[in-house]
Amino acid sequence: MDNEEFARDLRIDMARLWVFIDRGWISPLILDGRPVFQDIDLARAKLIADLSHEMGVNDEGVDVVLDLLDQLYSLRCAFGNMLETLEVQP
Structure with a gap:
């Protein structure tokens, strides 16, 4: 999916899409520049668009929400790994 398609799906302009990328909210692959x-970029960008448009969260608030979600995901993965390790213990 290219820039224009992606922005159109989200109903945002290209300038706002570059904000998503520049702030590190989404990290698309870069091929040929x-x-x-x-799909993960689209799902995350839809969340960001909802936070911004539907809920009125400003960019600094989006930073906080995404940071907390990323921490939660990391903790969930670490907890899952710990459970797997514990399951194999005698």
Whole structure:
């Protein structure tokens, strides 16, 4: 999916899409100098758009929400790994 398609799906303009990328909210692959978006980028960008448009969260608030979600995901993964390790213990 290219830039224009991606922005159109989110109903945002290209300038706002670059804010998403520049702030590190989404991290598309870069091929031949152009971003290539994956499903995870679209899901995360839809969340960001909802936070911004539907809930009125400003950019600093989006930073906080995404940081907390990323921490939660990391903790969930670490907890899952710990459970797997404990399951194999006698």
